[in-house]
Amino acid sequence: VQLQASGGGLVQAGGSLRLSCAASGRPFARLSGGWFRQAPGTEREFVAAISWRGNLTYYGVSVKGRFTISRDNPKNTVYLEMNSLKPEDTAVYYCALMEGASSRWSSPKSYTYWGQGTQVTVSS
Numbered sequence: 001v002q003l004q005a006s007g008g009g010l011v012q013a014g015g016s017l018r019l020s021c022a023a024s025g026r027p028f029a030r031l032s033g034g035w036f037r038q039a040p041g042t043e044r045e046f047v048a049a050i051s052w053r054g055n056l057t058y059y060g061v062s063v064k065g066r067f068t069i070s071r072d073n074p075k076n077t078v079y080l081e082m083n084s085l086k087p088e089d090t091a092v093y094y095c096a097l098m099e100g101a102s103s104r105w106s107s108p109k110s111y112t113y114w115g116q117g118t119q120v121t122v123s124s
Contacts, residue, residue: 001025001113005095008118011085015122019080021095021115032098033071033078034111037091037120046106047093048080058105062088085122092117 007019021033034049048069049058057069068081078095096111104110 001031001097003095003097003113003115005093005115005118007080008093008120010121010123013086013122013124015085016081016083017085017120019082019093019095019118019120021078021080023076023078023097023113028076028097029073030100031113032101032105033069034096034098034105035069035078035080035093036096036108037089037093038117039091042091044094044108045091046108049105050078051101056101060106082120085120087122087124090120090122092119 002025004022011017030052032052035047036044037047038044046060047063050069050071054071066084071078094117095115097113098111102110
């Protein structure tokens, strides 16, 4: 599976961005999706996850209430809508997919396929 993340950029604090992660290479519908982020000098941080059916979503504490994960299975795409952005949201954002589902949604080790990352920079 190949993942292509897009939608990152520079935005002022309080602004919004929508990230997209397009998958190709195999049927997408049975793959659960997730977003992680990593700032320089820090570990990869869980942001959000969505089950392959789209009926379950999970969020990291720091983004809950501001970010929304969704998916469009016919388009083989997972989205991350980011609102009320803060400077501390600045990071490289990675999308990832896992086979089926896992009880460990927030662990990067649960995900098999990774995109190349897209930079999000929030200015104060």
